Amino acid sequence: xxxxxxxxxxxxxxxxxxxxxxxxxxxxxxxxxxxxxxxxxxxxxxxxxxxxxxxxxxxxxxxxxxxxxxxxxxxxxxxxxxxxxxxxxxxxxxxxxxxxxxxxxxxxxxxxx
Amino acid sequence: xxxxxxxxxxxxxxxxxxxxxxxxxxxxxxxxxxxxxxxxxxxxxxxxxxxxxxxxxxxxxxxxxxxxxxxxxxxxxxxxxxxxxxxxxxxxxxxxxxxxxxxxxxxxxxxxxxxx
Numbered sequence: 001x002x003x004x005x006x007x008x009x010x011x012x013x014x015x016x017x018x019x020x021x022x023x024x025x026x027x028x029x030x031x032x033x034x035x036x037x038x039x040x041x042x043x044x045x046x047x048x049x050x051x052x053x054x055x056x057x058x059x060x061x062x063x064x065x066x067x068x069x070x071x072x073x074x075x076x077x078x079x080x081x082x083x084x085x086x087x088x089x090x091x092x093x094x095x096x097x098x099x100x101x102x103x104x105x106x107x108x109x110x111x112x113x
Numbered sequence: 114x115x116x117x118x119x120x121x122x123x124x125x126x127x128x129x130x131x132x133x134x135x136x137x138x139x140x141x142x143x144x145x146x147x148x149x150x151x152x153x154x155x156x157x158x159x160x161x162x163x164x165x166x167x168x169x170x171x172x173x174x175x176x177x178x179x180x181x182x183x184x185x186x187x188x189x190x191x192x193x194x195x196x197x198x199x200x201x202x203x204x205x206x207x208x209x210x211x212x213x214x215x216x217x218x219x220x221x222x223x224x225x226x227x228x229x
Contacts, residue, residue, distance in 0.1 A: 004156070033216065033217075035217075040221075040222070041221060041222065042117075042119075042202045042204075042219030042220050042221050042222050043157065043202070043217070043219050044219070045216040045217065045218070048215070048216055056215070056216055058216075059216065091156055091157070093156075100145060100147075100162065101147075101159050101162070102159070102217065103159075104149075104156030104157045104158065105156050106154065106155055106156050107156055
């Protein structure tokens with residue numbers, strides 16, 4: 001069956017630009033997570049959705065980062081006024097309701113020049 | 114604040130040997146401890162997970178040992194194979210018995226190389 005998909009796989013942008021990263025979770029999964037993974041580090045939590053609402057956005061580093069999940073399925077992570085320090089792999093994961101395992105996508109590698 | 118510390122950063126083991134990776138945590142609210150395996154260019158994939166009500170869990174060649182009083186847990190890979198060469202992450206999450214998954218706090222990762 002289809003796993004979590006993320007698009008684009010790679011995104012190169014210039015400092016100050018706006019970017020959108022998309023996540024398609026596994027069909028039927030109610031929980032969706034965004035993590036950021038810097039080179040040589042473990043994933044770092046950003047935000048978690050249960051259905052359409054953000055259940056925990058405590059990991060978003062500042063107000064340049066925003067995520068939506070309007071219909072409880074696809075999610076978009078939006079980064080305004082990108083900075084070089086935003087360069088990382090952005091991972092999305094999904095989980096069935098009341099389940100423990102999080103299934104990760106392949107990630108989007110964001111490079112800010 | 115780093116809440117999960119993982120060691121070693123890198124590990125080289127001969128084929129057939131035992132690979133051991135250790136993690137320690139600080140937050141006593143953590144009650145779900147998974148290990149993830151990640152290959153280059155791929156997302157992390159769950160290997161095995163444990164809750165603190167047991168001290169050990171084994172699945173095939175992979176075993177988690179858990180020491181609640183010391184707030185430490187470890188991954189043992191028996192009969193290590195070249196295909197096990199990957200980066201391994203421990204993680205922890207606060208999670209009630211009847212709740213779904215919550216945010217994971219990851220360790221820094223261990224790059225494991227199995228020499229043939």
